[in-house]
Every structure is written in structure tokens, then in C-alpha cells.
Amino acid sequence: MTPEELRAHRASYPSRAQVRETTPDPAVRALLDLAAEKGISTVFDRFDKQKNHCGHGLTGVCCKVCHMGPCQITAKAPRGACGADADVIVARNILRWLAGGVASHGARGREVILALKAAAQGKLGQPIRGVEKLKSVAKALGLFHEAKSVETLADEVADVLLEDLGRTLPGDHKTLHAMAPPERIALWREMDILPIGSQQEVFEALHRTGVGTDGDWQNLMKQFLRCGLAFSWSxxxxxxxxxxxLYGLPKRSTITTNVGSLAPGFVNIAIHGHSPVLATAILEAGDDPDLIAKAQAIGAEGIRFYGICCSGLSGLYRHGEVHPLGNAVGAELILATGAIDLWVADLQDVYPGIMDVAECFHTKVVTTSDSARLPGAIALGYDHRHANIDQTRAMARHIVELAIANQPLRQAANVTIPAVSAEAEIGFSVENIAEAFGGLDQLAEALRSGRVRGIVNLVGCNNPKVPYEVGITRVAEALLAADILVLTNGCASFPLLKQGFCSSARRDRAGTALRGVLDRQALPPALHMGECLDNARASGLFRALADLAGQPIAAMPFAFSSPEWSNEKGVGAALSFRLLGLDSYHCIPAPVSGSANVQRFFEHDTRATLGGGMVVIPDPGELGRRIVADLAAKRGRLGWPVFDSEEMP
Incomplete structure (x- = not known):
């Protein structure tokens, strides 16, 4: 974006009132009114008070690395006190962002890998359910032997994953070398961006961006790409x-979504965050007949679970009966219903503001991670060393008991549940998509013939710089109308869940040709692939289809889009797909426009080296049309049929 375009974009940030007017979800509108009536502050109110946002921060030219500053790059002051120019400052800032994203997903990943190792050693009391997945991974890593037990294999795989996460001695990243496309590995080696390990690349990124260290923006961007690969593969x-x-592959099922799924007669527990380990044990504790009897003894019908953000989606995929209600930005609105008895928060995308809303009602909040405490919440979970991981089931039971004890304090007069719900089909994976199509070769043929014109992974967070959930919705509408299949996961999937995009009954949202394919397979127009980590499933599907077509992923009519991205992990997610050679599409620019060189690197230079660049168009409808046009161009380069909408087969 040019400075002028950025100023126009900043002026377009919606107000709370505009969010209320434009939201595609009537439940959001009702809950915004409810919050206003009760004097509850939400993210939309606080965002309004932050305007006008700092132009130096938006363009990435504010440097706070040392205490000689903060330094802001302007026409009058083109260099910071140390001599760093806009290129270096912007590059350092965005590299630090990405390092934070690598650490964020890596920290929650480390917890589940530690849990896998604990299960293998008999310390977790959790059976290893994904035995076939274990065997295939062990074979890829060269660990498999028929004589080895499931537990031995799981322990060895966990060790490799932990080694890739924390390697300090120079060496090959084993997961990447075992599973990445060979043509990509060759390219990454040629570019000298193969990572050593996640923790080492984060360590190196923070070192390089320190005072008086790396002053070459291009060298900083090379480290940026290394961090991107560490993010992707660890x-x-x-x-x-x-x-x-540990938990097995996803299972397809149908669930009701949105706040109309809240059942006042039950003990209601919300699962919020990103780590599945204690959350899964809590869901299993909810099935305990003794605890169900305790809930019934206080007059409840039973125990019911609800999903906020990714922990809820992860549990739903494997346990079932976790009703998705909202994403991280909408969490305060869900709390404002007054219908939640216990809110279990683990880590990431749990905003401190939820505590103010919980205090307005009877809702108790329990935090389960030492890295994510909230003042006023009950801290009940893993310690810093995970030394108490063997107490997982006992802690889970205690948390459910807290919810049961708190339910009688709920006052019916404080409960408001908008009667808005939808049905959604969830639980898609590469394996069961192949099964649904009668083999991935059938989907590959539909793609080649043009009955499916392309596939887009539509994901990401939400950002109040775009009217809430509007960006994701409009991009999805544009893609489906053009016969492009949509994959979705994480926070961006909630508007699609709530509005019927994930329901097979709403195949009418798709164009004629795509609808014909979906009708034959009885599939919804958007395939829900899980939580934000499940971007790995989308890239796995892309790899499998590209292999069947005899093409590199970069040549295929695939794309990544996170219209409303908002945090450090979002930088890593988009970069992961660009590293595979695919374009990423967004309504919100990265904070790099203060440097023409770094902005060009993001939007254009990586297309020449990797095959994929970053496309930013604030209007979501126009962004959707750009994706459609770009995928059509890819089809043309492949020599595959390219159709106008009225000519589709």
C-alpha cells in the first residue's frame, strides 16, 4: 500500500455502530445491544477509543529496540539514533513479530508433544488413539520396525519432534526433510533458508534484531524466511x-453452532484457547457418570460443552458434542449471555477483557497454563515445567466439579440467549476427504476438468479494522460463486459455521459446477478442517493433489487467504503458504509499508524466488474476485480449461 492508500484504509476502520449495522450474524447484533444495555465494554468499544491509530506503527517505522528511542522515521529524520534506516527498522519489527508467532504455536505444540511422550511412558493415563498415523509418521522418519511397540514408536516420534523444536547443534530439521516436497527442499537449500530448529531460529531472530547487530534488511529477511519454515514444520x-x-484423526459429524445452542438447563462449560491436552481430559471428565449424577443432583439436566476459538474446535473434532459459539474477538459477547457457568481458558487469543465481563455475571474463569494467567481467575493447570502432567485427569475432574458447584449461582434474570443457531458438518481431514470423493484422484479430476476451478484455504483471525466477520463471509461468497472449493479452520471458520457455509443443506451457495460435485458427494460448500494448527491439513491436501497432477504445488490453482488476520501467528501462517509457492490474500496490510524495499519483498520479490507473494486489497468482494482471476490464470498456464461463469460445465 502507498502512504495515501494506508491513510484511506485507516480512515475506513469501522466503528462499533458500523459493526452492528454490517455484521452478517444477527446474534452478534443482539449481543452488542445487550452489552451496551448492561454497560459492558467489548473489543469493539475499546478499538473505537484507540483511534486514530499511530501511522508510524501501522507502517512499521517506529523502533523501540533500545532506550535511545523510540525512534520514528520521517522525512525530517530518515534514520534512527543508531543510524538504522526505514528498511532495517521495518525488517527488524516484522521479524520480531514472526519470531513471536513461531514461539506461540511452538509453545502450545511443545505441550502436546510432551503429552504424547508422557502417554507413551504411561504417565498421562491417555491411550494413543492415532496408531495408523503414528506408523506412517514413524516410517517417514525412518523409525518404524514391526517389533517396536506403539508406546516405543510414540516415544521416539515425540523425541524427534522435540529435537526439531529445540535443536541447537547445527543439523537437519528431520520433520521437514522427511515430509516437505523435494523440489521445495532443493529450493530452500539453494536460498540458504533451511532452519535448524524453531527455538534456535527464534533465538537467532531476537539476536539479529538487537541493538547494533544486523543492519542489512535483506539478511534480516533471509532470517524471516528461516523462521517461516520453522513455523511451518515444527x-x-x-x-x-x-x-x-495422541488423540486420533478427526471424525466427521454434525453439530449445532452459535449462541442458540446454549442450553440453560445444563451445567455449561466453555473451552477457550489453543492447547488440547487438559481440554480433552475435561471433555472426557464430562462423560463421567459420577459427575453427570452430581450435575443432576443440583437440578441440571447434565453437563454441556461449548467451543471458543481453537481448543473447542480441537475437542469437537475428536470428542464430539462441543458446540462452537464464537472466536476470540467474539468471546466477550458470548460471556454476556450470562449462560456460562465456567470458562476454561488455556493459552493464546484469550483477551484480558473477558474478566470484566465474567465479573458481571456468576461465571467463574479457570486458567490452565502458567504462561497465560488472568488476575481474578482461578489458576488450576500445568506448572512451568509441566511436572504435574501426570495429574491431568485429576485436575480435569476438579475443574468440572467447580462448574457444577457454580451452576446454582446462575440467575435466570441475567441470562439472555438470542435464538440464533445453525447446523454444521465438521471433522474433515485429508483422509476422509479422499474417502468422501471415492479417492483423491476423483477430486483431482474435478479440479483438472474445471468442475472445481480451484481450492482456497480461507482462515485466519478476526480484526476490528474490518467489519466483524464481514471480510471472511464476502470472500467465501465470491469464491463459492465462482466454483472454487473452500477449506476453513480456526477463528475465521466461525462465521462460516454460523451462517451455514459448512452445512450440506446450503450447497446452493456454490456455483453450478461446484454444486454438482458437492451434490454427488453430499458435501457442504466449505470443508471445515479444524483449528488453526490444521492449516497443516490444507497444505497436506494441496500436496496430495499436486502429486496426482504431476505438478509442483506452486503451479496448482490453490491459494491461501486470511482476510482479517490480526496477530503474529497470522504472519507465520500466510508465509507458510508463500514458502510453498502459493499467493496469500488479505484485506489488512502487514506493517511494512514504511519501507518500499521490505514491502516489495513481501508483495513481489518472494513471487520470483518462491512462487508466491502477498496480495492486499481492503475490499473483501474485490479481494475475492482477484483470487478467482489469479486462479483462472494458473489454470491457463497449466493448459486446463478456463471458463467464464456462464460457460461452466
């Missing part, structure tokens, strides 16, 4: 592998 892929081995 923080995301490594974490996803451990989850699938």
Missing part, C-alpha cells in the same frame, strides 16, 4: 502430528 506440522497421534 510449530504447526510437528504440533499437528503429535495431536493426531
Amino acid at each position: 510449530s504447526v506440522a510437528g504440533s499437528a502430528i503429535a495431536m493426531d497421534i
